[in-house]
Amino acid sequence: MVEGPLHGYHHETYVVRLPRAAAGAEQVRWKCREPRPGLLWFDRRCFASEEQLLRALAGRIEGIPDLVPELAGTATPGLQRFIEGSTLGTLYGSGGEIPFALFGQIVSLFEQLARVKANSLDVGRTCKSADRPAEGDTTGFLERLILFTERDVYQRNMHDFKVLFYGLGLDGDSFGKLRGHVSGLTARPFCLLHADLHRENFVVDAKARLWTIDWELAMFGDPLYDLATHLYLMRYPAEQERRMTEQWCDAVESVTPGSSAGWEADLPKLLAYKRAQSVFTDVIRTALSLEEGRRTADGSPLVEAGDRIRKVLDAAAEPLEIAVPAPESVTAALADWLDERLRCP
Template sequence: MTTQFLGARQRADELSGVDGLVRGPLEGYHHETYVLTLPGETRIVKVREPREEILWFDRRCFRSEEDLLRALQGKVGRIPAIHDVAGMALQGFIEGRTLKARAWGDRRIPEAVLDQLVDLFQEMARITPGMLNVERRCEPEDRAENGDCDGFLERLIVFVEDQVYKKNYADFGRLFEELGIGDEVFVQLRKNVSGLRERDFCLLHADLHRENLVLDPLGQLWAIDWELAMLGDPLYDLATNLYLMSYPADQRDRMIAEWFRVVHRVRPRSAQGWENDLGRLIGFKKAQSVFTDVIRLSLSLRDGSGINWVKLPSVVRKLQAIIAAAAGPLGLTEVPSRSRIATALVR
């Protein structure tokens, strides 16, 4: 094991005791995570440590995920509990399987699972910015006023532009340019997604995809990994979920209808204008994916000091599809051919 993650492993071993069993490391992009049962107890907890030099592609709102989860106990039903152990706040481990691990066809999820996900949206819609006394990362002047959905989206665009595109331009700028993605696309993106209606803000998970949704043995749905949670436009959470889950068309339509029903019932102003704005927000998610996936997919091709040639064709296909999906929001006049993408990646 590398020394990079020795701290997390050592803490897990110390907490588990002489006869304790430590599971891990678990798969995860942002953290190295281990799972253990506390000695003499039935509580199962996670010990984790952020990966060094990780690339962050999403704006974060709360300083501590554990503090947020502690504040949400009793407000959101099935989320990890927080256990204070040896001076540390540790998340409880949810036993079960993620939705990604389930072998359901055509990306459909069972209706009972969809109903539980709708219940989660309803619970979050009830939690307004003034209800959470949790330390935040951003300064007050860098927060959109309640209801200012255009301002909320602008801050997300600025993060992508500054912290993903410009911050990594020294390493990936030439690749972006050769793919036809220059800094002018941000002008077009703003033009194509702005003009959102005002909606009352609420709590957002902001990353509700299949790996962050766990079904326990009783069929109950749990939401994990709240690290990207924020306070903002509730329609953004729906757009993110629709984009990441890729539901079949009929289930996508049902999710939209159910989201509107429960959010409108809780707070009508949080659901207004969704018919015109949902497409804009999904357009932003498609555009955001271009910048993150160009970097992620190109990094995935690295094989020591060379290139993983076997993986190259699949990466090229994925990247072309991602750019094609975002052509409208980014104002691209053409989508690069596969040979152009392959040449740029190799170079």
Template sequence: MTSPALRHAQAVGTVDGPLAGHHREWYVVRPEGELRGLGRVKTGEPRPDTPRFDRRGFVSEDELLGELARLGVPRVPPVHRVRAPGSPDLVIHGFIEGATLAALSPRGHPVAPALLRQITERFASLCRLRPGAVRARRVRHPAGAGADGPEGDGAGFLRALIDYTREHAHRAHLPRYGPLFDRLGVPRDALGPRSRPVAEAALLARRPFCLLHGDLHRANLIVDRSGALWTIDWELATVGDPLYDLATHLYLMDYPAQQHDQVVDDWRRTTGALLPGADAHLDEDLPRYLDYKRVQSVFTDVVRQAAALTGTAACPGFPDRLRTAAALVHTVLERAAPALGLDAVPDAGAVEEAYADFCALSPSGQASPSRQTSPSGHASPSGHATPSVHTSPSVHA
């Protein structure tokens, strides 16, 4: 049965292929009729029942992108509304022709200097947008479940993130994945009141808030044919501590050590000048945010890898997929061990055995929503080819 997203895409023009994405079912389309002049575009619908591991800040990515255009933010996809008689308007995004940074420079590899400069420029464009400048509707989080703190309250901001991760990325998955977490040595109170991340969050300095992208990794950065760097996937954008955006970027990019330090220095110099106070106590607070990202990645990747493997034990290539998943989860556990208070983590073989046992006990069936994407990456059969979303830690597009 054709999905609503695919029907919408077919109503716009010729469909080239699906895009990978956790939160939406996207399609690349060559528009026809009056829209032909737009070039290739993309359109899609939210995926039903997709687990959310990240706290969102805005009600609608489409609405936010419209605001960014109004505010003159460069190199973000344009948004168009198409009149559809007898039905709600269709929303289509411009498709940026080019290659993802992930395809040009995979995770862990250095990034070309010209592109590094443009990444710094992206942070600069974000820090200019203070909380009152962006009029897109904000998500209202329930009081007591990660409510927003006052502007500039970095401690409250990080505590809200921790609260969301504890409730939605960990506790919500314990009924199904609790035994797997236990086998991997993840404490049930990993983000409880006495945990290291909660204690460290209370020590964060105050910094002025601004718009954050929230997911600046290599697959969300597109290099066009002229060498310009575009930023896509604003689904996790929010308003908050600018140092969190830097920490998220550093964790997901996994720069070589020398380039990691260069990015921090460039961010400090540029953002500190444009948003005075943004770099306050950076050396003390950046490691605190990075610790949180490492712990968050454990919950995200343990569940996503389990969901990706469930029901595939009889499929060709399962042993290789199992081995790859175990290696990834072992890596994220090692990185998060100090923040989780773990003296040791299971080796890759023990992680593989835990997942094999989990799959043996889990009922077979259809792939979970997180797996219903193009296996080759960002676009198929043409477009931005990126690594599979299951091959690097917490690239949660």
């Protein structure tokens, strides 16, 4: 009667239908998750427990998973309700337009997030107070994101990926160049951010209600960063991206004036950071996928992996100030890295 493990990078997830007495009046399915051991983390984290955060947001944010009633208010992490339905990605693939009714619910979510301020939420934090940017310090907020990518993604994995990084022209100078491209942000009042609003984290139920799942990357910070991450991950058609930006501005300004200040100049900078961040994330993940046995005798997975890496390098060439290697050079860098891994398991 247990389903799983379900597909997911960060957790091993199982779904179970509890007896009615434990599940409440309505018998529904619940999910239990355990972090996968030995994972590489590519994003900065803020909250100690996703379940604690969901508990605190109940009644303040619509369309989020609730918890098993008997466990609410205890130290037990608890079980999240499994949201029945289909993800936006399943219904409307990357690059496709989102129907008006669902689009409006995403805008409403941004408005609700803008209402949640750091001093209004009593939830355990993983970051120390000294490591949190001052209220409205958008430059300090972005610097901490860049520093995480530099220190915890690039430098921490240098031992295992040095041959590949250097073969692709990615060195420590890249981050200094990135900082130069994204400097000088406008101050904006902070609020709660989901920080991972893509099509697979939205679930549409049978009544066409939109649910938002996977809150583990949530944080307090610059509201424009949440929009930038959303636009980058959603891949809206151009006209719908323009409408989302326009309606997002109206939504957050209606809650806290100044929340969209300077967006015209700052949104391109935050999108540039997202493109640069993806280089290090995608290079590592793509390389590891090859190591896991997807390379065949004709070398085609190696070529396909090279094509994926060249695309992310090309997208981030300007903020990182890198020369994108030729396709055969990218493939050669991957092959050299694989050979080194075989020699030094």
